[in-house]
Amino acid sequence: MTRFLGALSALILSAMPVWAIVDIQEVKSPxxxxxxxxxxxxxxxxxxxxxxxxxxxxxxxxxxxxxxxxxxxxxxxxxxxxxxxxxxxxxxxxxxxxxxxxxxxxxxxxxxxxxxxxxxxxxxxxxxxxxxxxxxxxxxxxxxxxxxxxxxxxxxxxxxxxxxxxxxxxxxxxxxxxxxxxxxxxxxxxxxxxxxxxxxxxxxxxxxxxxxxxxxxxxxxxxxxxxGDLPQSGAPLPEDATYAMEGGVTVLPFETPQSVARFGHEGLSRDDPDFFAAFVLNQIVGGGGFNNRLMEEVRVKRGLTYGIGSFLMPMDNAALYLGQFSSDNSRIAEAIDVIKTQWADVAENGVTQEELDAAKVYLTGAYPLRFDGNGRIASIMVGMQMDDLGLDYIPTRNDKVRAVTLEDLKRVAGRLLRPDDLHFVVVGQPVGLDASN
The missing domain is CATH 3.30.830.10 (Metalloenzyme, LuxS/M16 peptidase-like)
Structure with a gap:
């Protein structure tokens, strides 16, 4: 873990020159x-x-x-x-x-x-x-x-x-x-x-x-x-989507040696006060890299999959918390049980300080690397506007990540991770997996 933190700290320092050039001006045309x-x-x-x-x-x-x-x-x-x-x-x-x-x-x-x-x-x-x-x-x-x-x-x-x-x-x-x-x-x-x-x-x-x-x-x-000559208005924007799925398993038969599973439930909107804490929590549960719970428990310890991850998906009219992995038909039922267990454990017990520290270093160190060219910078600024994040978001974003505490994660885990609501859609020929839908 010390070597991991040290490498990412060096990454932050090497990225600082790119970080420093992002000076945003708001422009209004005539x-x-x-x-x-x-x-x-x-x-x-x-x-x-x-x-x-x-x-x-x-x-x-x-x-x-x-x-x-x-x-x-x-x-x-x-x-x-x-x-x-x-x-x-x-x-x-x-x-x-x-x-x-x-x-x-x-x-x-x-x-x-x-x-x-x-x-x-x-x-x-x-x-x-x-x-x-x-x-x-x-x-x-x-x-x-x-x-x-x-x-x-x-x-x-x-x-x-x-x-x-x-x-x-x-x-x-x-x-x-x-x-x-x-x-x-x-x-x-x-x-x-x-x-x-x-x-x-x-x-x-x-x-x-x-x-x-x-x-x-x-x-x-x-x-x-x-x-300037485009129509002033277009079609009315869509209404919010009502989430209708309950916890369970749906199996879609498909002839393949490996089953693919998509899983999740409702998530948090981008403007939710707990979104940043949820963002950090997801990094610990199933975010990027190998240092997360799902990779450790499903891949490293048990060899049930090559890769697994989870991600927050806030959309304009709904929000999901999703994950995906594939596994041998004979072992996917076991992998699903492990995921449910981890979901329940984090929801009830939270995470450790070491996990939180590693997540903060990863997230703050990786962020400056996104600004690696004018095209990426322009795209990031549009996303910021659509999410109503404000002109000061870039220089303050990492401070928001660092401000997340164990208490925040414990509170948010109870909101975000709902084991009983987890639904798995499995495509393949899973062995020993009973579909509830």
Missing amino acids: GGITAWLVQDDSIPFVALEIRFRGGAALDPEGKRGAGYYMTGLLAEGAGEFDARAYATRSEELAASFEFEIFDDALSVSARFLTENRDDAVEHLRIALQEPRFEEDAIERLRGQILSVVASDAKDPEAIAATAFDALAFPGHPYATAREGTAETVAVMTREDIVEAHRNTLARDRIYVGAAGDISPEELGALLDTLL
């Missing part, structure tokens, strides 16, 4: 768009991260996958450019644009050189505001999405995750995969895609982070050019 900026003139390069709250959860009933479909088409032709010409022009500008949708947000990641900034911004603008949604691109992407859906239907991890969500949030978009189903994708129309674009890309849900060679004044003008 048109009223707010962004956070870390100005860095050392390299003639800008990273821009934009997110639109709502994401795939805005899909209308019966149209699951519309947002995913639409997002995949944003770079498949825009303005005067067809798909091939759009990609060629992006390469000529040495600009990179990535579009991705999650349940709670649509993400736009842009990277471009200072010398090409105006042309790159215009090229991105037409993708966001003037997508062509041509029928040939729609049909080409339909085949790709159907291939993804078919592949997921044969992937035990994807099956377990989707089944857990379906049991947890029936009737809510969270209950189904954002790619949609074979049935919804097969009948998706251009009108559905245009509606998804109108519902999702709107000014009333924009969050922006920028890092690199750009001044506040230049960023303000850029934002109005890029985003």
Whole structure:
């Protein structure tokens, strides 16, 4: 343990120069768009991260996958450019644009050189505001999405995750995969895609982070050019999801030598006063690395799995506390018993001071390493805005971790770890495991 703490202390010191450059300015464009900026003139390069709250959860009933479909088409032709010409022009500008949708947000990641900034911004603008949604691109992407859906239907991890969500949030978009189903994708129309674009890309849900060679004044003008003509408002944001799952085991038969298990129950929202303590507690229970309870008890002592972990998953409309692992069909029942035992032990008895100290060193030492480039910095700032963390979060975050006490963890363990509510979704051919659902 001493060697572990010493190595991570050295890691903190080596990361300090990166940490020191994160000086955030809040910028408001003349048109009223707010962004956070870390100005860095050392390299003639800008990273821009934009997110639109709502994401795939805005899909209308019966149209699951519309947002995913639409997002995949944003770079498949825009303005005067067809798909091939759009990609060629992006390469000529040495600009990179990535579009991705999650349940709670649509993400736009842009990277471009200072010398090409105006042309790159215009090229991105037409993708966001003037997508062509041509029928040939729609049909080409339909085949790709159907291939993804078919592949997921044969992937035990994807099956377990989707089944857990379906049991947890029936009737809510969270209950189904954002790619949609074979049935919804097969009948998706251009009108559905245009509606998804109108519902999702709107000014009333924009969050922006920028890092690199750009001044506040230049960023303000850029934002109005890029985003100012979007619709003022989109579709209403989704309602909260009601968690409906009870403790137990669901077995989904699947021919494989190893079973995959997804497990968990309700978690804590990001704005819960106990979230930081829960974050530290999870590091001890099943967080990153090998120094946690689940890895020690399930893998190291018993050899029941190669890897296991747990994580907090606060979403806009619900919060989960989840874990996942795989194990031989003949031993997964034993692994589940060990997990239940650890869940109950920590809930009742808490953790040790040594475990708390190791978790603090790991979490505070790893945090500065996230700021390893302008792209990562821009992305982190957008996440901070969406979680309403404030401009001072980065310099104070590690202090919040260090302030967590054993008493805090004991209190939070009683809230967060609920052994009777643990539900395991197992995909495979488990031996000696009785399904309760």
